[in-house]
Amino acid sequence: MTKDIQEELSDLVACCLAQLGWLENYPEKISLELPTDNRFGDFTTNISLKLSKLLKRPPQAIAAELVFCLQREISKTSLQKIVTQVKVEGVGFVNFYLKENYFYDKLKVIIAQGKAALRSTNGAGRKVLIEFVSANPTGSLSVAHARQAAVGDCLANILAFIGFDVQREYYLNDEGNQINILGGSVDLRLKELQGQKIEFPENYYQGDYIYDIAREADKQKIKDTSLGDFAADYILRIIKQELIDFGVNFDCWYSQKQLAKSGKIEQAFSRLKEKGFLYEQDGALWFKSTSFGDDKDRVIIKSDGSQTYLAPDIAYHEDKFNRGFSWLINLWGPDHHGYINRIKAAIEAFGHKPDELSVIIVQLATIFRNGQPVQMSTRRGQYITLREVLDEVGADAARFFFLMRRTSSHLDFDLEVAKKQSAENPVFYVQYAYARICSILRSSAIEIKNDLDLSVLKEKEELSLIKKLLEFDTILNICRATCDPYMLTVYLQELSESFHKFYDLHRVLDQGEVLTCARLALIKGVKIVLSCGLELLGITQPEKM
């Protein structure tokens, strides 16, 4: 949104640096930043601080020359109608101050165009595949999967909104050891239900849901070797419903079984072999991942002839590129962090750059109730499921809570807080701001006119609210750069706070037609941005609460 002028000004900075003969000293990309505080103008650059050492001159002196040049250049262009001041402040920052009209015009665009005004095209249609959850179909989704689902879905929303061509994919581990064990578990429970005495191994699936599947299998007369597939299919239907109820929809369910059948694994191996990245040792086939920085080589075919998990995964990631995606994002649990180098090595072996794959490790969430961690035991099949969290706090609160900490950080999720209706609970704080705006707009008899006069919005709270709205695009780009949607939750809380402060100090209705109309426009702008942000988080926007 603020992109246009921000770019114009940074181009101008580059132009001045060139005139002063400093551009070659400054290899970094020139970009203006939003200052941490309104006191420091509307845009800022630290360029003179960075040039200080290279030019062996004090930063203030450099900044002064730069400002002199900038002022001259600005006066030659239409920017002079927007920029009021450029000055050196602090230790040598160059700060740009814009006219209020600039912000009023931006707000008008948002009112007129709605969400379309917030959308940008930075992604330029680049095809990105985001793979997440990908839980084995051996039981209900856990809270760990739930967090991945929330993060992945929201990140996909954001990337799509800023112009990427995004596909959501779930890698379905529908064959192999775990499915065999699942089948074995059902088989034993079936025998138990039929009155046989059984010994149930510890590494088998302990949960009560295995009995349900066994009863269903009995009804449909499924037995022996087909039990694994039957059970996986049964559980997959449950998982799909859980995800739908959580508001997460995948574009593609990629079957490992189909991948194995397709011959792509063997093709991938032969290509790696041609390139000299495979060798045999101790009866196993190894991938030379150390060629690409991994700390040891990895087995892909075990000495008993079966494949390791890495084998299909190598082929799978190569296939992602072959399907036309140029940016792969994988969300994995923390137990997979050792796996990153292996997969990066694999894509490099196929000639891709390591940064074409972004692996996001989604740290675990611990569920608390009244400040006490909820005990769980995976051994007994008693872990907290996505379903339980949804039933208890609802999808809105659940999504917000899973997103409100940096994805790479542990998250404490207190079920009681998520149900509270106070400022302690950020999702209510944000939704309350939204509902409050809707309420004011409902009770207003005045329509917002086309020939709006926003220049009456002179109060400090009004201007900082408009400026907060315009940060939206910057925030989304930070989310993209960090591959982490959590900053959006922070922003929406800040925007809501900014609105509540405005609301308490300044009345919207009955302020005379011009001022009321301008303030209605202002809160409508807030409504549009809040609505858009909540939508990207996958959270509802209640008009009443």
Add this chain to the structure above:
RNA sequence: GCCCCUGUAGCGCAAUGGAUAGCGCACUAGCCUCCGGAGCUAGUGGUACAGGUUCGACUCCUGUCAGGGGCACCA
């Protein structure tokens, strides 16, 4: 042993290497004849420790201490 994450106010957290480190809870004192008080205002109080890089470090690097998670020819 090796790897990952985290140490910020009594508690829970925030701060794309930037200017005076913000917010909620709790505690104290205020604000509804008024658009939704599920809100707002003010006060109290903080970067684990030791070095280093930098013009500038909560942020990056090294080490120490503390907490959480993970290591496979499992998936």
